[in-house]
Amino acid sequence: MANYTRRVALNTIIQVIGKAITTVISVVMLAYLARYLGVNGYGDYTTVFAFLGFFSIIADMGFFTVAVREMAKNPDDSEKIMGNIFTLRIFFAIIFLVVASVVGYLVPAYSASVKLSIFIGSFFSLFVLCNQLFVSIFQVKLRMDKMVISDVIGRITLFIMVMVSINMKLSLEYFILANVIANLVMFLASYIMSKRFFSFKLKFDKKYCAHILKEAIPLGIIIVLGLIYFKIDTIMLSIMKDSNAVGIYGAPYKILEILITIPAMFMGSVFPLAAKYLKDGDSRFVNSFHTSFDFMSIMVFPILVGILFIARPLVILVLGVEFTASITVLQILIFAVFIIFFSNIFNYFILASSLQKKLVWVYITSVLINICGNLLLIPYYSYIGSSFLTVFTELFVCISAYIIVYKNLKLVPRFNVFLKSFFASLVMGGALYLCKSLNLFIVIVFGAFIYLIVLYAIGGVKKEMVFKLLGR
Numbered sequence: 001m002a003n004y005t006r007r008v009a010l011n012t013i014i015q016v017i018g019k020a021i022t023t024v025i026s027v028v029m030l031a032y033l034a035r036y037l038g039v040n041g042y043g044d045y046t047t048v049f050a051f052l053g054f055f056s057i058i059a060d061m062g063f064f065t066v067a068v069r070e071m072a073k074n075p076d077d078s079e080k081i082m083g084n085i086f087t088l089r090i091f092f093a094i095i096f097l098v099v100a101s102v103v104g105y106l107v108p109a110y111s112a113s114v115k116l117s118i119f120i121g122s123f124f125s126l127f128v129l130c131n132q133l134f135v136s137i138f139q140v141k142l143r144m145d146k147m148v149i150s151d152v153i154g155r156i157t158l159f160i161m162v163m164v165s166i167n168m169k170l171s172l173e174y175f176i177l178a179n180v181i182a183n184l185v186m187f188l189a190s191y192i193m194s195k196r197f198f199s200f201k202l203k204f205d206k207k208y209c210a211h212i213l214k215e216a217i218p219l220g221i222i223i224v225l226g227l228i229y230f231k232i233d234t235i236m237l238s239i240m241k242d243s244n245a246v247g248i249y250g251a252p253y254k255i256l257e258i259l260i261t262i263p264a265m266f267m268g269s270v271f272p273l274a275a276k277y278l279k280d281g282d283s284r285f286v287n288s289f290h291t292s293f294d295f296m297s298i299m300v301f302p303i304l305v306g307i308l309f310i311a312r313p314l315v316i317l318v319l320g321v322e323f324t325a326s327i328t329v330l331q332i333l334i335f336a337v338f339i340i341f342f343s344n345i346f347n348y349f350i351l352a353s354s355l356q357k358k359l360v361w362v363y364i365t366s367v368l369i370n371i372c373g374n375l376l377l378i379p380y381y382s383y384i385g386s387s388f389l390t391v392f393t394e395l396f397v398c399i400s401a402y403i404i405v406y407k408n409l410k411l412v413p414r415f416n417v418f419l420k421s422f423f424a425s426l427v428m429g430g431a432l433y434l435c436k437s438l439n440l441f442i443v444i445v446f447g448a449f450i451y452l453i454v455l456y457a458i459g460g461v462k463k464e465m466v467f468k469l470l471g472r
Contacts, residue, residue, distance in 0.1 A: 018148030019265060022155045023258055027318055029159050033175070034251055034319045036166045043243030044172055046250030047110070048117045050234040054224075055100035056125040066216045083203030085212060086130075090202075093129045097122040109239045117176040124176070127183040134190035146193040154186025218357045225363030232367070233386040236374045241382055249383035251319050252330035259303060259337045263296055263344035275352040286411065292345045294417040298460065300341040301425035302451045306444070307334040309432040313440045325383075332387040339394040346401035355408055362400040366393050420460035427454045 034042050066085070104110065104118035131150070138147045161178035234253065238246045270288055277285035307314070311331045315323055350359060370393050377385025405411050428451040435443055455461050 014145045014148055018145075018152055019261060021152055025155045025159050026258060029162050030251070030254060031318045031320075032166055033162060034323060037172070037175075039247035039322055040243040041172060041247075043238070043245070043247030043250060044111070044114050044117070045175060046234060046246050046253070047114060047238040047243070048121050048172075048176060050231045050238075050250075051104060051118055052097075052100055052121050052125050053231050054228065054235075055096045055103075055122075056129060066212060080203065080205070080208065083201055084205055084208050087202045087204050088209060088212060088216075089129055093126050097125055100125075107239075113172050117173050120173055120180060121176045124180040124183050127180070127187045131183065131187040131190050134187075134194045138190075138194070147190070150186045150189035150193065153189045154182045157185045158182035218360060222356055222359045222363050225360070225367050228367045228370070232370050233374050233378075233390060236371075236378055237383060237386060240374075240378045245382050248323065248325045249329055249386060251323050252315070252326045252333055255318075255330060256333045256337055260340045260344075262299060263341045266295055266299075267292065267344045267348040271348050271352055274349060278353055289345070289349060289411045290414050292348075293342070293413040296341045296345060297418040297421040298455070300338050301421040302428055302448065304334055304338045305425040305429040306432065306447055307331070307337075309429060309436065309447075310440060310443060313443075317440060329383055329387050332384070333390060336391045336394045339391070339398045343394065343398040343401055346398065346405045349409065349411065350401060350404055353409060355404060358404045358408070359401065362397060362404075365400075366397050369393055369396060417460050420455060420458050423458065424451050424455040424460060427451070 033045070037045055101119045101122050105115050107115075110118075134150075135147050138145075158178055161181060162175060165174045165178055234246060234250060237249055270292055274285060274288050276282075277288065308331055311327050311334075315327045315330060319326060347359070350356060370389060373389040373392070374386055377389055381388075428447050431450045432443060432447045435446060438446075452461070
């Protein structure tokens, strides 16, 4: 168990460090970009990537998760697995991204600039899709430091290009092009580093590709449905309202997307090991579930309480006074972040157990809830209605996913660390309220310090746990 904990912890710590670097870059870039493009311009920028997200996830077809699971279970066949999956990924990516450009051109509500940006951005999606397969190699080998390196390189490239574009006073299309070039750089960096582990060539084994498609299609349907309920509100706002509404909603939604990479990073490290433990009948499968629940509890409570208290100065600092309306949106969406942290655990354990077909109806229902709900709420409540609906939909998915986990795997969370994290975050919230007039950075550091001290004092984090993580 100690070796498992160390390996997962090391990968997670490396990813957290890398994410801290890329998050700082992203937040600074967001501040400049939001101010330069304004609410309407940033709304168009958000619309482009939300639109492309639908087609990218269809092109993904679940190949990334299948690749991780297949290589974790059959490490000796890694070259065969990657060769065939990469061929399928490129084939589907080209087809669906061409379709994206055509559909985007036919949407009457989109301006000529947005339509051209969608075409340019389709190449961005192509490089993202291909890069994900190299990430699957790093994930299986528990060498996520390589992914962090390529991600940092790509993000620095994007930051430089965005700043140059702002300095040259360029239009929306050039910012989309900057994303394309940055992701090409990231893809090349990942490719070069992946060759250290093994080299593979494009392959097309009909029998094996049929097997991959059989495994991937149910998962692909789930992922597509998941993205629809996660992104449909932005698309519907862009059509039913205007760029201003999308900008007000999209800016804090970007903060949400940054935060939910934390549980995804951790569970990405747990996933291949959990799949292997289940296959081998190893008792560490249950332990990995409990460890995951404890980790999420420790991480998410200070995020929830902290954002509720610092939403106003954070939005004004990052986005500017023009986005003041986004403060309420952020305070609502942070509850969706809280729920998503725990949903990640249940979803990844369902995937590790090859129970993904049981999620299909959950996601179909969530899509119907979101579409019907937005049709009813957007005309009257605009982005506020979409914000509350996002929280409700995430709660439905989380509860439904846990029911599947409990019924099929009999896994029950332990709430000891959960409750202690909750108490420590409340103390932190009181401290944040008392020092709210201070500099934002001082408030954040002080709040984190108070939270960790209280959590350690009440036994939420123990000395033995820290030593185990450090491998002592």
